[in-house]
Amino acid sequence: MSHIPAIQLGRIIDAVTAEGASAPAATEEAAPWSVVDAPGQVWGTADTVVWWGFSGDVSSPPRQPWSSAEIAALAAVDAHVEPIEDAVLREAASWRQALLGARSRAILIMPRRLRGETATPHPLWHEIFAQLELLQAVTKARIPAQAIAIGETARLGDREIKRQGISPLALPTARRRWIVPASTIARRPIESITSIKTMIECPLAWALNYGARVRPGALNVLPDDANLVGILAHAVVENLFAQRKTWLPQEAASASAKMFDSLVVQTAAPLLRLGYAVEYERAKARVSDSIRLLVQMISDAGLTVRGCEEEVVVAFAPGQDFEGYLDLVLEDPKGRSVVLDLKWATRDKYRREEVQEGRALQLAGYTWLEEQAGRTPLGAGYFMLRQQSLLFTSPYPFPAAHHVPGSDLKQTWAALRAAYDHRMEQLERGDVLVRGVEAGTDDTDVDPMPQVEPGCRFCDYGSLCGASIEGGRR
Ligand code: SF4
Structure with missing residues (x-):
């Protein structure tokens, strides 16, 4: 081309100055070994060459894709097709090249069986075997794999492998308390109702999650x-x-x-x-039916929507804040707030019991947040989307049928706060209680919120703490 258009020139420049593409398969090896897929890829020398799978499972020689007439026609224009024999000889040379590249030793791993079938040795083995026989070195060179599994010692390469029997170890028993150095665990700069609830359910679960940051893998939490x-x-x-x-x-x-x-x-x-x-x-x-009902209820109760997923942050303790995201906040004409937490659950029984038994920690936390932000909460409740039911903690502003008696959110919050401070103080001293493990007769712990069950059913640390093995509650 006498001229290169500007666009094409731009593309050429992009192509040669780009950062390149990633090669996900080309990962760095942790070991000092280089790994190759085929023997011919060993083109230099190495101290030791290990040939894994030195068996006869070698692909049959390729067939020539050209007909004789085509090969002759190509030869007429000076294009010479490599004869199949040359390709076969080239492959055989690549096998030898890999072994001749070994400076100290070559270790050939020859399986007896492959995919359930008796395996045959690699074709190169016949050549090697003939040479070993001449040198009377067959016995020295061959190490049957079972030799490693028989007797107390076996030699492989330059290494002596020592074996000794071990008996099964007993599983560690569940412990009611873990002791760590004082001040290892500290308050978090910002707490949420989820983390406070975890603390009340089980201080160890809190310490592992928020203190040690031991979390399940990403795929496990889909x-x-x-x-x-x-x-x-x-x-x-x-x-x-x-x-x-x-x-x-x-x-x-x-x-x-x-x-x-x-x-x-x-x-x-x-x-x-x-x-x-x-x-x-x-x-x-x-979901759309539930939302219809929700909107109807809001309007019937004379409320308006103040916001959704509202973030509220208030001071909690010196150097510590408390943060919450309120699903849905409504207001009455006097500006008093109503907090609704939306839930999609198979049943509403658990949430109903929570409210009835004074365990609605989340709702207590949200109303406290509203108060601290200078507002007047009228109450809080769960709107169960699947059941299309409202479980509200006070008789106003929704019809009485939605009122679930039994909760005094202020009292619940006061108890929750005291329990949190008590457990936090224990953790700061290095005394980590495992609430899901039964207390022994000598246990002196006084549970500040016994009505809240340990969260073992939904906890990721069951195997770690031993609660799921022996001595635990579940
Ligand atoms: S399984 Fe139970 S006892 Fe163990 S850490 Fe979790 S909540 Fe605590």
């Missing part, structure tokens, strides 16, 4: 279908009220169904998999 629907439902409510604060019930239901479809890809894509279509449609209908 949410299941029910959680995904819950996450998606939250996203729908948040988007709905971000668009505008006032909706007519039917309007809100239709908009929610559309948002369910539009948000699913970015929020809960696994719900779109093949075979889940019926459940998906059911979940969508349930």
Whole structure:
């Protein structure tokens, strides 16, 4: 070309100045060995060459893709096709090259069986065997693998392998207390209701999660279908009220169904998999119906939406803040707040009992947050999206049917706060209580919130603490 267009020149420059592409398969080896896929790739010398799988499982020689007439036609224009024999000889030379590259030793690992079939030695073995026989060195060179598993010692290469029998070890027993040096565990600069609840349920779980940061692997925490629907439902409510604060019930239901479809890809894509279509449609209908009911309830109670997923941060202790995200905050005409936490669960029984038995820690934390932020909370409750039911802690402002008596959120918070401070003080001293392990007769711990069960059912540390093995509650 006499001229290169500007666009093409730009592409050429991009191609040669780009950072290049990653090669995910070319990972660095931890060992000082270089690993190759085929013997011919050993092109230099090495102290030791190990040939793993030195068996006859060698592919048959390739067939010439050209016909004789084509080979002759190519030869007529001086294009010479390599004869198959040359390719075979080249491969055989590559085998020898790998072994001749060994400066001190070559170790050939020859399996007896491969994929259940009797394995044959590599073709090169016949050549080597003939030479060993001439040197009367066959016995010295061959080390049967079973020699390593028989007797107390075996030699392999330059190494002496020593074996000794061991008896099974007893599993460690579950301990009620772990003692660590004082001040190893400190208060976190910011606490949330989730972390405080973990502390009350089990100080060890708190210490492992927030102190030692021992977490399950990322793949283990992928949410299941029910959680995904819950996450998606939250996203729908948040988007709905971000668009505008006032909706007519039917309007809100239709908009929610559309948002369910539009948000699913970015929020809960696994719900779109093949075979889940019926459940998906059911979940969508349930969520949009629930939102219709929710909007109706808000309007009937004379409330307005103040915000969704509102972040509230207040001072908790010297040098420590408390942070919460409120799912849905409503207001009455006097500006008093109503906090609703949205839940997608198989049953509402557990949340109902929580409110009835004064264990609604989350709701207590949220109302305290509202007070600390200078507002007047009228109460808080769970709106169960799947059951389309409201479990509210006070008789006002929703109809009495939604009131679940039994909770005094102020009292719950006071107890929760005292229990947290007590457990934190123990942790700071280095005394880590394992609440899921039964107390022994000499245990002097006084549980500040016995009504809250240890969280063993949903805990990731069961095998670590021993609660799931022996002596635990579950
Ligand atoms: S399994 Fe139970 S006892 Fe063990 S750390 Fe978790 S909550 Fe604590």
